[in-house]
Amino acid sequence: MGERIYTAGLVVIGDEILSGRTHDKNIAQVASWLQVQGIRLAEVRVVPDVAGRIVAAVEALRAENDYLFTTGGIGPTHDDITVDAVAEALGVRVIVHPEARAILERHYADKGGLNEGRLRMARAPEGAELIANRMSGAPGIRIGNLFLMAGVPHIAAGMLDALTGTLEGGAPLISETLGGFIPESEVAGLLRETERAHPDCQIGSYPFFRDGRVGSNFVIRSTDAAALAACAEALGEGLDAAGFAWDEGGVAPR
Amino acid sequence: MGERIYTAGLVVIGDEILSGRTHDKNIAQVASWLQVQGIRLAEVRVVPDVAGRIVAAVEALRAENDYLFTTGGIGPTHDDITVDAVAEALGVRVIVHPEARAILERHYADKGGLNEGRLRMARAPEGAELIANRMSGAPGIRIGNLFLMAGVPHIAAGMLDALTGTLEGGAPLISETLGGFIPESEVAGLLRETERAHPDCQIGSYPFFRDGRVGSNFVIRSTDAAALAACAEALGEGLDAAGFAWDEGGVAPR
Numbered sequence: 483m484g485e486r487i488y489t490a491g492l493v494v495i496g497d498e499i500l501s502g503r504t505h506d507k508n509i510a511q512v513a514s515w516l517q518v519q520g521i522r523l524a525e526v527r528v529v530p531d532v533a534g535r536i537v538a539a540v541e542a543l544r545a546e547n548d549y550l551f552t553t554g555g556i557g558p559t560h561d562d563i564t565v566d567a568v569a570e571a572l573g574v575r576v577i578v579h580p581e582a583r584a585i586l587e588r589h590y591a592d593k594g595g596l597n598e599g600r601l602r603m604a605r606a607p608e609g610a611e612l613i614a615n616r617m618s619g620a621p622g623i624r625i626g627n628l629f630l631m632a633g634v635p636h637i638a639a640g641m642l643d644a645l646t647g648t649l650e651g652g653a654p655l656i657s658e659t660l661g662g663f664i665p666e667s668e669v670a671g672l673l674r675e676t677e678r679a680h681p682d683c684q685i686g687s688y689p690f691f692r693d694g695r696v697g698s699n700f701v702i703r704s705t706d707a708a709a710l711a712a713c714a715e716a717l718g719e720g721l722d723a724a725g726f727a728w729d730e731g732g733v734a735p736r
Numbered sequence: 737m738g739e740r741i742y743t744a745g746l747v748v749i750g751d752e753i754l755s756g757r758t759h760d761k762n763i764a765q766v767a768s769w770l771q772v773q774g775i776r777l778a779e780v781r782v783v784p785d786v787a788g789r790i791v792a793a794v795e796a797l798r799a800e801n802d803y804l805f806t807t808g809g810i811g812p813t814h815d816d817i818t819v820d821a822v823a824e825a826l827g828v829r830v831i832v833h834p835e836a837r838a839i840l841e842r843h844y845a846d847k848g849g850l851n852e853g854r855l856r857m858a859r860a861p862e863g864a865e866l867i868a869n870r871m872s873g874a875p876g877i878r879i880g881n882l883f884l885m886a887g888v889p890h891i892a893a894g895m896l897d898a899l900t901g902t903l904e905g906g907a908p909l910i911s912e913t914l915g916g917f918i919p920e921s922e923v924a925g926l927l928r929e930t931e932r933a934h935p936d937c938q939i940g941s942y943p944f945f946r947d948g949r950v951g952s953n954f955v956i957r958s959t960d961a962a963a964l965a966a967c968a969e970a971l972g973e974g975l976d977a978a979g980f981a982w983d984e985g986g987v988a989p990r
Contacts, residue, residue: 497940500777501909502768503955504942506760509782514756524781525789526816531940535779558921559813560928569952590921599924618950619839655755662774667812667844671854686785687813688758689888695871697917701757 485705488651489524490516491543495554495564496633497530507635508553512535517643520651521549526709531555536567544628549649554633556620558599564630565623570605579638589619608709614644651703658714660721661699661732665689670721673700680713682706690733699732739959740963743778744770745797749808749818750887751784761889762807769896774905776804779786785809790821797881798825808887810874812853818884819877823861826879833860836875843873868898890927907959910967914975915986917944926974927954932966936960944987953986 489707493510498504506528512579524547528544529535536555544550555564569576582604583596586716603620606612613622613629615637621642623630664672666687677685690697700717702708722727746766760782761822767777783789798804809818825902825960836858837850844854848849856873860866867876867883870893876895877884884893920927920941931939937958946950954971959963976984 494780495939497957498955499763500767500780500910501854501957502764502766502771502777503911509753510756510759513754517756523756524784525793526754526780527746528780528782530778540780557943558924559940560924560931561938563941591918592908594922597924599922602924603921634945651937657755657757665847667851667857668848668856670812670814670851670856677814683817684751686815687811688752689811691888691890701752703751703755715799718837 484653488521488549489547490521490549490551491524491547492526492551493536493539493543493549494526494528495531495536497561499528499554500530508631508633508638509634511639512551512553512642516647517655519646519649520654521649522655524655529545531561533563533567533570536564537571537703540568540571540628549627549629551629551631553631553638555602556623556630556632556702558602558620564606565607567705568625572607572628574608574625576605577608578604579610579612579623581725582606582612585612585621586619586693588646593730610638613641614642617643655703655705656707657701658710658728658730659699659701660714660717660728661697662721662726663695663733664699664721664726664728665696666667666698669698669721669724669726672717676713676717676720679716681707683713685713685717692733697733701732704734740814740906740922742803743777743801743847744775744805745778745801746780747790747797747806747880748780749785749795749806750782752902753782753808754784762885762887765889766805766807766896767791768786769900771831771909773900774908775903776909778924780976785817787817787821787824790818791825792986794819794822794882795823803881805883805885807892809887810857810877810884812856816856819859819861820902822879822884824881825971826861827883828862828879830859831862832858833864833866836860836866839866839875840873849972852976867895870894870898893916909957909959910961912954912962912964912983912984913953913955913956914971914982915951916951916975916980916982917987918975918980918982919950920952922976923952923980926971926978927958928932930967930971930974936963937967939967944986951987955986
């Protein structure tokens, strides 16, 4: 195909994820959103609220990808150090962003006004723009191809929404799913051969257990709709020939 | 304290996580399990089903931590390449593990017997031991301080269960949570000062939104029960002094 593929890295920042206290929801929502933008999520790193660990992850994933997203650590408290760490990774100063300060002043006007903690949320790496936050006061931060978003999932969702359609991406990865009560271990050869015969497609196999029976969903992914359709047809015929019943769209596991 | 801290890395392997199709559940369950073993989860990397990416993540997190766990990519299909990637990272050969083969022969005896795909699940890096899998046939794999587990969460849970109490850890990290309908931006100074005054404790601040109101849970973590209790008492007194109502145990967000 020779088509340009755009990739992104994601750094999820927060002790609460690594302690198991909070179940991350941002990986899945950033991943799904990127798919629609035609950008592939290439790697995720979850790191603690430790400056050196954030800096290392940001530097590594930034070097390898077109875009880098972070979630978490942009709030008002002492453990919110993402802005400082990213500024360090970029070699720029941290400034108080005038527009962010004005947004926060308005937001907190009837809530006691700005204080030291709230003012922290106006800090940004020098040269940054803001990402709109319609859910709560403090904006996200964009600096070049880096996007610093909130850790609270519904706030992060609003920030992604504000970015929709603004990033350059390639052809979106599209997928088709075939699934049934088929043990994947009985069709491993068929999957492998079908993928080999369709080089523009990848086939993923995802087993599930439901009502005491094993089954699998086979997800075919491609950026080329015709290649995808041909691969799905070939796999369906192969499953038919092997005597397995299957459903288009796959089986929802429970 | 000078106490030895044990750390672990986790590599989550699978295109399905990075595409947003599957919501990862293994990060949280591995994190929670490690806490009980007295081991801290230091970093997580989510990588695609690409050998070079798995090798790089395994090498990096293995070098930095006492233990390394992986989830995903140990099934019967062509996209299950974790064993090969880990063997490459360790510089050892892949062999068919006789005990794993015997387990699979028994498991599939009344299901059509072994075939090429099923036999794939008996492959292991040379020198590996097995991790029991009571949920389905194929075992997990232990080689030194590396633990290769299934991606399906309830199978991974069973493998963690089989490992419970077998790994050397330090004092478990214990925590206490105070929470209330308190905007974190109004107590940022108090949190910072309380943490500074209690150097054996970390305080995390986690905002939530519920019934149209903002609130926060403050999680204090320490390996020292007395230090934890003293810090929690100080924070509670600080919140009282600032006129905020709070609950021990925190507020469950919805």
